[in-house]
Amino acid sequence: MELLVASAIGLLTAVGIYLMLRLRTFPVILGLTFLSYAVNVFIFAAGRLAVNQPPIIAKGATYADPLPQALVLTAIVISFGMTAVIVIMSLGGYLESGHDKVDMDGKP
Amino acid sequence: MTHWIIAPVVLPALVAALMVVALRHSLALQRAASIVSILALNAIAVALLASATQTGPEAYFLGNWPAPFGIVLVLDRLSAMMVLLLTGLALPVVLYAVGSGWDAKGAHFHPLLQFLLMGIAGAFLTGDAFNLFVFFEVLLIASYGLMIHGGTRDRTRAGIQYVAFNLVGSSLFLIALATIYAVTGTLNMADLAEKLPTLPDGDAALIRVAAVMLIMVFAIKGALVPLQFWLPGTYANAPGVVASMFAVMTKVGAYATLRFGTLIFPTTLPATGPLVAEMLLPAALLTLAIGAIGILGATTLPRLVAMAAIASMGTAFIAIAAFTPATTSAALYYILHSTLATAALFLVADLVTRRRTDGMLTAQSPIAQSGLIGALFMVAAIAIAGMPPLSGFIGKLLILDAWRDHAATVWTAILVSTFLTILGLSRAGSTLFWKSQATAGDAPKPKPEPLAFAAVFALLAGLAALTILAGPVTRWLDATAASLYDPAPYIAATKLYQDRADAP
Numbered sequence: 001m002e003l004l005v006a007s008a009i010g011l012l013t014a015v016g017i018y019l020m021l022r023l024r025t026f027p028v029i030l031g032l033t034f035l036s037y038a039v040n041v042f043i044f045a046a047g048r049l050a051v052n053q054p055p056i057i058a059k060g061a062t063y064a065d066p067l068p069q070a071l072v073l074t075a076i077v078i079s080f081g082m083t084a085v086i087v088i089m090s091l092g093g094y095l096e097s098g099h100d101k102v103d104m105d106g107k108p
Numbered sequence: 109m110t111h112w113i114i115a116p117v118v119l120p121a122l123v124a125a126l127m128v129v130a131l132r133h134s135l136a137l138q139r140a141a142s143i144v145s146i147l148a149l150n151a152i153a154v155a156l157l158a159s160a161t162q163t164g165p166e167a168y169f170l171g172n173w174p175a176p177f178g179i180v181l182v183l184d185r186l187s188a189m190m191v192l193l194l195t196g197l198a199l200p201v202v203l204y205a206v207g208s209g210w211d212a213k214g215a216h217f218h219p220l221l222q223f224l225l226m227g228i229a230g231a232f233l234t235g236d237a238f239n240l241f242v243f244f245e246v247l248l249i250a251s252y253g254l255m256i257h258g259g260t261r262d263r264t265r266a267g268i269q270y271v272a273f274n275l276v277g278s279s280l281f282l283i284a285l286a287t288i289y290a291v292t293g294t295l296n297m298a299d300l301a302e303k304l305p306t307l308p309d310g311d312a313a314l315i316r317v318a319a320v321m322l323i324m325v326f327a328i329k330g331a332l333v334p335l336q337f338w339l340p341g342t343y344a345n346a347p348g349v350v351a352s353m354f355a356v357m358t359k360v361g362a363y364a365t366l367r368f369g370t371l372i373f374p375t376t377l378p379a380t381g382p383l384v385a386e387m388l389l390p391a392a393l394l395t396l397a398i399g400a401i402g403i404l405g406a407t408t409l410p411r412l413v414a415m416a417a418i419a420s421m422g423t424a425f426i427a428i429a430a431f432t433p434a435t436t437s438a439a440l441y442y443i444l445h446s447t448l449a450t451a452a453l454f455l456v457a458d459l460v461t462r463r464r465t466d467g468m469l470t471a472q473s474p475i476a477q478s479g480l481i482g483a484l485f486m487v488a489a490i491a492i493a494g495m496p497p498l499s500g501f502i503g504k505l506l507i508l509d510a511w512r513d514h515a516a517t518v519w520t521a522i523l524v525s526t527f528l529t530i531l532g533l534s535r536a537g538s539t540l541f542w543k544s545q546a547t548a549g550d551a552p553k554p555k556p557e558p559l560a561f562a563a564v565f566a567l568l569a570g571l572a573a574l575t576i577l578a579g580p581v582t583r584w585l586d587a588t589a590a591s592l593y594d595p596a597p598y599i600a601a602t603k604l605y606q607d608r609a610d611a612p
Contacts, residue, residue: 104341
């Protein structure tokens with residue numbers, strides 16, 4: 001399972017960085033989303049990987065670390081909000097300039 | 109002071125919500141609420157500063173949860189000073205926004221400004237690394253809105269780059285925090301300071317990776333080379349008044365670097381050693397050089413000021429990078445000075461740009477109130493370049509003195525870049541104000557903007573006060589810097605919970 005999670009994080013990050021370096025806003029936003037998925041899985045893994053362990057302390061039972069789950073929830077909410085902002089801004093940029101290139105127009 | 113510690117976070121949040129919900133339709137009421145809120149914040153910040161000076165670090169336990177498990181805010185001398193700097197800058201900025209009519213050019217200027225204040229104050233006060241991330245996001249999302257305020261095409265597109273850059277920064281921040289949590293099992297800053305020195309050697313590599321990533325995140329905020337690319341486009345395209353408020357946002361990066369570099373990754377920590385300092389110094393020197401060259405190369409006034417902001421961050425980070433009490437004291441003085449000076453120069457640039465068709469550094473027909481604005485430009489330029497008699501000179505002198513034993517690199521960088529800055533600013537000033545006088549065209553009718561001019565005067569008066577009171581201020585800063593290198597009271601403050609009567 002470690003190999004699966006680690007390679008999933010690596011793949012998501014690689015895809016995210018590749019897309020982020022594109023010239024147009026849509027792939028860039030997709031890349032940022034992939035990057036935030038990778039980060040979310042990574043935070044989750046920071047609390048150690050465990051199967052069938054609820055994040056609740058019960059008598060005699062083993063439990064998973066609940067804090068990374070709370071952290072990842074915060075991270076998901078924040079990245080969701082930020083993605084919404086950048087989507088709206090790039091829509092505005094597209095409507096105002098007629099294209100969706102990330103670069104400025106070469107004016108100083 | 110217990111409950112007042114959280115007031116700089118809660119008050120702007122409530123006021124912003126009130127504005128959006130109840131005062132949505134009346135700009136006049138929003139302006140009044142915004143100014144009253146910022147005045148109140150100033151009073152609170154002064155009280156917090158007095159309290160931190162007298163009683164030392166004090167922790168506020170949110171929801172009354174004990175420290176390593178719940179979130180704490182910690183008020184110490186450094187955070188109190190930064191909060192006062194923030195509120196002290198916000199007052200002229202909001203007056204300028206009202207006086208120049210910037211806040212009427214789009215919706216929700218004042219609520220966004222309040223949310224920005226909330227995020228920055230929270231980032232200064234928090235004692236929890238993950239909470240620092242959350243406050244970073246609060247201040248960023250407010251800054252996105254402010255940056256594209258009254259949006260034009262270029263402003264929106266520069267805004268996209270700004271948001272994308274910072275989203276990458278946030279991802280890095282989260283990866284670093286998750287790595288730290290995986291190794292230590294805590295994200296409370298005081299708890300980290302205690303746990304990191306006792307880590308087994310096997311975990312040192314992970315901590316070094318996390319430290320490097322954290323410093324990179326703070327370098328993005330502080331616009332250190334090679335992560336400064338977002339700043340010129342953002343600051344030059346943002347409304348002038350917003351760019352002026354952003355002058356304190358780069359200082360969040362400087363503050364966080366200072367806090368983490370002294371409390372969590374001090375040079376005495378076996379896992380990282382002098383890693384942070386070794387990374388920062390070359391980057392800071394390059395930042396200063398690129399900023400100074402950028403001032404010479406800039407073709408528009410806002411971009412020139414943005415480059416001056418980068419150069420001043422380079423100077424501040426040079427002082428931070430030494431991590432000794434003397435240099436840190438110099439860094440703090442320079443941070444106070446450069447925030448006010450950069451903000452003042454952005455406001456003057458906005459006064460000029462709004463009276464012309466564009467911000468190009470070319471001779472055009474003379475602007476209204478050319479003499480007064482030219483004089484203000486000169487004073488602000490003297491301040492940011494670091495010439496006597498204003499506080500920039502004292503700040504740079506303190507930094508040079510603190511780096512006495514590295515004269516070859518640091519002195520050369522600071523002195524040469526100061527020369528380039530003077531050259532660039534005087535060329536810009538003479539083109540804008542003197543050559544324009546020589547062109548044909550009558551001076552247009554003056555625009556009476558008493559509040560806007562008062563705001564610029566207030567910032568310059570702040571610089572003058574910083575110069576005149578340099579003695580007491582540096583003595584206070586010396587004690588602040590010394591307290592950063594003795595984190596025991598800071599750590600002890602977050603543990604006070606166990607001794608309290610109402611502890612469970």
